[in-house]
Amino acid sequence: MSNKIIQEKRMKGYFIQAAKDMLKGEGLKSISVRNIADQAGYSYATLYNYFKDIKDLFFECVNDFQDECEEFVLLETKKTPRGIEKIRAIIRAYSKYFIQYPNVFELFYLEKITGIDNKQPTSDLICNFLDKLCAEEWSYCIKEDLVNIVQADSIRSIIKYQIPGLLLLHLNRKNPSDYNDFLALLDKQLDKIVKVDKAAKKIKLTEPEILNFIFGNCDKNFCFIHYTKDEEIANKIINEGFRYVESFYNTAEQVTNDKLHLTHKHNTYKLYGNYIVVICISTNLYNFFNDELKKTKKNISVENILAEQSPILNDNSDYIYFLPKQFVKGYLNYETGKIEINPSYNPNYNPQIFYNNLKELIINHK
Incomplete structure (x- = not known):
């Protein structure tokens, strides 16, 4: 790092x-x-050498205050067990920080955003801050089936708006006046908000998020679904592709974007496991090979x-076939709502080897 950059960083630090x-x-x-310049020990003209304007400086302060608050929260909650209890502790620590520094709360939540910065990302940075602090714990809770995605x-949506509201009433209206x-009051509200009803843990397969995952495009x-009890197997299918014995339809069921049809299929096959692997093949691709196979009048499945x-x-002595991982959209846990998307997913995947397979199968079935 050059001396000029070090000097610039040091000077900006003084003003911040x-x-x-x-x-x-x-x-x-x-x-x-x-x-501000007087407090830093420099002329106000010097400040403009390092910041475009005062809003630029305030934006840096917002970032610094968030880092400071995050450090405070980490220190306050480091001994708290993970999960719901940790989320509650994070919210308490977050609230304590702003009670300790009420003017920082005013900067974040009462000052018009145009007084800090004209950019929407700054507003998002502030509004999503508490959710960001809790994000890792929410992921943990979902992974451990303590709560489902829905x-x-x-x-999270309730917390995002309710906690700043409680702080606003306490800091600006002294309601309640005592710390x-x-x-x-905060604990009482958290008891109502951050509450997991074990009896309500299961979600409906027809939730919009689930339907969109299965039937998007x-x-x-x-679209086809395959059930398994083991998440490790579901991940293996994502990473290695879908293997099946003799016929693809022995273990995969085609589904259509119809709630009644999906529910019927689900009730029939859900006993095979909580994890549903979703497989999608382009209709154009499927129909092309299907039409080619029809010309041969041979009983050959497109999937093969x-x-x-x-x-x-x-x-x-049964044949095991391997459907490429590109056709695997991902999987979901229908009890928790967890969705895992395959980064390699491509329903239009169409390498030359498919055409070679077609020729070879036609020859072998003559």
């Missing part, structure tokens, strides 16, 4: 720290470029053509 000290102590309305999204009374693809490796024989 001066602005932060004044914001904490006096609030936004009482400070100006001149008194529940988590609902609770301990506020913490008691369904007008362009044929769509393979990148030759089938192998198992101990029962």
